[in-house]
Amino acid sequence: MNLEHGLHRFHVGDRLSEMAVHNGTVYLAGQVPDDATQDIRGQTAQVLAMVDRLLAEAGTDRARILMAQVYLADMADFDGMNAVWDDWVPPGDAPPRATVQAKLARPEWKIEIVVTAAI
Numbered sequence: 001m002n003l004e005h006g007l008h009r010f011h012v013g014d015r016l017s018e019m020a021v022h023n024g025t026v027y028l029a030g031q032v033p034d035d036a037t038q039d040i041r042g043q044t045a046q047v048l049a050m051v052d053r054l055l056a057e058a059g060t061d062r063a064r065i066l067m068a069q070v071y072l073a074d075m076a077d078f079d080g081m082n083a084v085w086d087d088w089v090p091p092g093d094a095p096p097r098a099t100v101q102a103k104l105a106r107p108e109w110k111i112e113i114v115v116t117a118a119i
Contacts, residue, residue, distance in 0.1 A: 010057060019054050026058045026117045030071070036108035040077035043110045044084040051115050060119045062088065065095035069114040071102040077110055 011018035020027045031050045033043040055061050072081060078099065089095075104112055 010054070019058060021058050021119065024119045025066070026055060026060055026115075026119060028054055028115045028117075030112040030114045032104070032106075032109050032112045036106065036110070040072075040080040040110045041084050044081045047111055047113050048084065048088045051113060055115070055117055058117075058119060060117050062117075063090045063093040064118045065093075065115055066118055067116045068095050068097040070097060070099040071104060071112040071114075072099065073102070073104050073107075073110050075101045081111060 006022060008021045009017040010020070016029050018029050028051065031047045031054075033046040035046060036043065038046070052062060055064075070081065070085075072078060081099075102112075104110075
């Protein structure tokens, strides 16, 4: 973790950090599934579990998400993703969200999610 003017980076690699925290706001890198052999429901569940772990590490949780961006490789997976998302989002705390179709970095990935949250 680097400290520079209140900026904390977590899980820093050569190319990117998985998370940065600055002035009470948490910024996650795009989270993708570890096991890309699963269907959209399985991949979505994996990604949301990663989001939960990172937010917990920063001292916050999914009820404090300020914005979520969901990237789907195929919009045909929209309903399957939403089935998992709807069970995951705390009642009354659904964040603003955008969902778009995008060509993801690896063809086996069906989903990538970027989250910004308050601490």
